[in-house]
Amino acid sequence: xxxxxxxxxPAWNESRLLASTLEAVSKAQASAEFSxxxxxxxxxxxxxxxxGDVACAWADVVLRFPVNSGKGAAMFAGWxxxxxxxxxxxxxxxxxxxxxxxxxxxxxxxxEADLTVAKLPxxxxxxxxxxxxGLAGRGVRLLSGYxxxxxxxxQRAMRSEVLRCxxxxxxxxxxxxxxxxxxxxxxxxxVELEVPFRHRETxxxxxxxxxxxxxxxxxxxxxxxxxxxxxx
Ligand SMILES: O=c1ccn([C@@H]2O[C@H](COP(=O)(O)OP(=O)(O)O[C@H]3O[C@H](CO)[C@@H](O)[C@H](O)[C@H]3O)[C@@H](O)[C@H]2O)c(=O)[nH]1
Ligand SMILES: O=C(O)[C@H](O)COP(=O)(O)O
Numbered sequence: 001x002x003x004x005x006x007x008x009x010p011a012w013n014e015s016r017l018l019a020s021t022l023e024a025v026s027k028a029q030a031s032a033e034f035s036x037x038x039x040x041x042x043x044x045x046x047x048x049x050x051x052g053d054v055a056c057a058w059a060d061v062v063l064r065f066p067v068n069s070g071k072g073a074a075m076f077a078g079w080x081x082x083x084x085x086x087x088x089x090x091x092x093x094x095x096x097x098x099x100x101x102x103x104x105x106x107x108x109x110x111x112e113a114d115l116t117v118a119k120l121p122x123x124x125x126x127x128x129x130x131x132x133x134g135l136a137g138r139g140v141r142l143l144s145g146y147x148x149x150x151x152x153x154x155q156r157a158m159r160s161e162v163l164r165c166x167x168x169x170x171x172x173x174x175x176x177x178x179x180x181x182x183x184x185x186x187x188x189x190x191v192e193l194e195v196p197f198r199h200r201e202t203x204x205x206x207x208x209x210x211x212x213x214x215x216x217x218x219x220x221x222x223x224x225x226x227x228x229x230x231x232x
Pocket of ligand 2: 134
């Protein structure tokens, strides 16, 4: 029997890149070296640019939030609708490089990992000064002892049991670090691998600094929550 993979894509105002991302995900299923059934879920996180309508052309399930609720809430809602034994999270802005996502599945299907995390190639434009990444990496290490090379990466595959056991609603952009801390503390095995995904990069513009400020607050809040109340 082939495994059922639920691919969940949280999307907020992503109409520009979403169609190519979804097309690439669909193509990947057809061209992968192993067979799997796929349930494609898009969570439109209160977009105002027609993201949900773009998703309808490709996805099996489209969930629409009336207002923007943050990435963590969108991921959680997607997971609630997922029926796959393996769950994959991808960002909406990967475009054609989303086709590489089956690479994340291989270690999980081989039984070598419970959770895989993609390490992306270095950014092509100057971004932040490593503050968010530094907080995320140090926080994960301090709370779980795990030294991650990609604590912020949203491109992940996991056995659905990992999410079931974590049982926490993560805050916005803190979802990745929270999930990582909880997964390690619960004894799940993480494998990080380089995958040549590309995504929209955030430069040194004022929108970029606001974005990083929001990330910093949400990552910090999640780490504090993980410290105050460990999973299980
Ligand atoms: O309120 C939001 C904000 C973002 N997104 C979606 O979340 C994904 C990632 O957002 P993006 O703005 O592209 O984040 P990045 O700056 O790329 O952030 C990096 O770091 C984040 C954690 O801080 C991770 O969640 C991302 O996967 C990782 O790419 C995209 O699909 C967005 O559409 C939502 O669904 N709701
Ligand atoms: O651009 C990024 O990788 C994130 O927004 C984090 O930024 P920073 O870690 O450089 O602050």
